[in-house]
Amino acid sequence: MNSAISSTLSATAAPTDTVRSGLEGVLAAETRLSRVDGQRGQLTIAGYAVQELAPHVSFEALVHLLRQDRLPEQAELEALRAAIASQRALDPITVELLRQAARCGAAPIDALRLGLSALCLEGEPSPERLFGALPSVVAAYARLQAGLEPVAPDASLGCAGSFLLQLRGQRTRPEDERALETYWNTVADHGLNASTFSARVIASTGSDLGSAIAGALGALKGPLHGGAPGPALAALLALRAQPGDLAENTRRWVTAELAAGRRILGFGHRVYKVRDPRADVLKSAAARLLAGTDLLASAESHEAAVLEALRRAKPDRAIATNVEFYTALLLHGLGFEPALFTCIFALGRVAGWLAHVTEQTARGRLIRPDALYVGAEGRSLLHGATAAH
Numbered sequence: 001m002n003s004a005i006s007s008t009l010s011a012t013a014a015p016t017d018t019v020r021s022g023l024e025g026v027l028a029a030e031t032r033l034s035r036v037d038g039q040r041g042q043l044t045i046a047g048y049a050v051q052e053l054a055p056h057v058s059f060e061a062l063v064h065l066l067r068q069d070r071l072p073e074q075a076e077l078e079a080l081r082a083a084i085a086s087q088r089a090l091d092p093i094t095v096e097l098l099r100q101a102a103r104c105g106a107a108p109i110d111a112l113r114l115g116l117s118a119l120c121l122e123g124e125p126s127p128e129r130l131f132g133a134l135p136s137v138v139a140a141y142a143r144l145q146a147g148l149e150p151v152a153p154d155a156s157l158g159c160a161g162s163f164l165l166q167l168r169g170q171r172t173r174p175e176d177e178r179a180l181e182t183y184w185n186t187v188a189d190h191g192l193n194a195s196t197f198s199a200r201v202i203a204s205t206g207s208d209l210g211s212a213i214a215g216a217l218g219a220l221k222g223p224l225h226g227g228a229p230g231p232a233l234a235a236l237l238a239l240r241a242q243p244g245d246l247a248e249n250t251r252r253w254v255t256a257e258l259a260a261g262r263r264i265l266g267f268g269h270r271v272y273k274v275r276d277p278r279a280d281v282l283k284s285a286a287a288r289l290l291a292g293t294d295l296l297a298s299a300e301s302h303e304a305a306v307l308e309a310l311r312r313a314k315p316d317r318a319i320a321t322n323v324e325f326y327t328a329l330l331l332h333g334l335g336f337e338p339a340l341f342t343c344i345f346a347l348g349r350v351a352g353w354l355a356h357v358t359e360q361t362a363r364g365r366l367i368r369p370d371a372l373y374v375g376a377e378g379r380s381l382l383h384g385a386t387a388a389h
């Protein structure tokens with residue numbers, strides 16, 4: 001165990017009266033997967049800068065990197081692609097459950113959790129089963145919600161290509177596959193974010209992989225984490241559709257949102273105190289998809305106005321653009337419905353969740369912090385009780 005971690009643990013071993021409600025600054029694990037430098041705005045994945053890695057390798061190669069700590073040889077890459085591709089088919093029971101969920105109008109992220117639980121009825125899923133079948137669940141559910149039948153996967157395609165085929169019902173342009181892989185690679189791992197930490201906590205109890213991923217999905221769903229891009233896009237599109245100057249409309253909207261006690265989604269980060277480096281990777285990928293429209297220019301103007309209004313309202317807070325703002329633009333450029341955004345995030349982040357579960361299982365201990373008790377003391381049923389029992 002590294003000395004920084006052991007000193008943190010020994011500091012917490014003797015209970016103090018200081019509560020760190022967000023656990024900021026607490027080192028709870030060692031990881032070789034990604035390094036997040038919030039002061040300099042840098043992210044490296046297994047030692048590679050995200051800007052260099054994400055646009056240039058396949059998603060399967062990134063999965064291999066996280067699992068083996070090195071990029072694959074060609075034969076290894078082909079073997080992994082084939083192993084994942086062989087695991088894409090959904091059981092009829094899973095499809096039937098998704099059909100029922102669509103009738104009930106379940107949110108896609110809830111249907112993904114349902115589909116995951118259904119996969120676990122076959123026994124504990126392997127990582128290949130999760131990489132293969134979770135995209136099939138998302139694509140099948142989106143089609144069922146639209147009144148369409150699921151489309152069979154294509155084993156000759158990689159994860160991104162088959163997912164797009166299963167969603168759209170037709171082969172897609174290579175540039176769309178590349179953009180989706182760039183997105184998945186960019187968001188695949190990011191330190192001890194809330195969903196990854198949730199997965200590690202569950203794995204630390206000795207529970208199974210399906211439970212760890214289900215818990216991570218629950219954490220990802222929240223608007224302060226992976227639920228941010230849908231509302232961020234909705235705000236941009238609504239403000240852009242209003243008459244008048246977009247920047248002025250945005251500034252007024254930010255002021256009203258803050259006055260109502262709401263956050264501006266797509267901005268601010270627990271770790272990054274400067275611009276999130278992932279925002280620029282995704283902005284470049286989105287720019288290629290949105291070429292010929294003025295949406296990117298609108299996004300830039302909206303972003304600048306949000307940052308200016310936040311700086312004015314909270315001058316002592318370092319709030320910068322986070323990954324979710326340009327995620328919204330990229331996923332919109334790929335034609336996905338906003339309701340699917342969090343699921344599509346999950347399909348990339350699952351690579352990090354699985355790698356963290358492996359690390360946790362190999363070296364971690366039960367994660368079990370303390371709470372400072374602030375409740376009543378000395379009560380007894382024997383003295384002056386008046387309530388009915």
Ligand code: ACO
Pocket residue numbers: 022193223224225226228262263264265266267268269270271314317319322323324
């Ligand atoms: N809008 C308005 N105010 C903000 C924002 C924001 N986006 N972000 C931080 N702040 C303010 C808070 O209101 C608070 O101000 P106050 O002390 O004057 O009340 C201050 O900054 C600190 O806020 P905390 O929530 O304590 O800071 P934290 O480091 O926990 O914030 C968080 C991180 C939750 C992501 C926050 O920036 C936020 O809510 N952002 C919007 C949601 C979002 O985009 N989430 C996606 C993050 S990226 C990801 O998870 C993949």
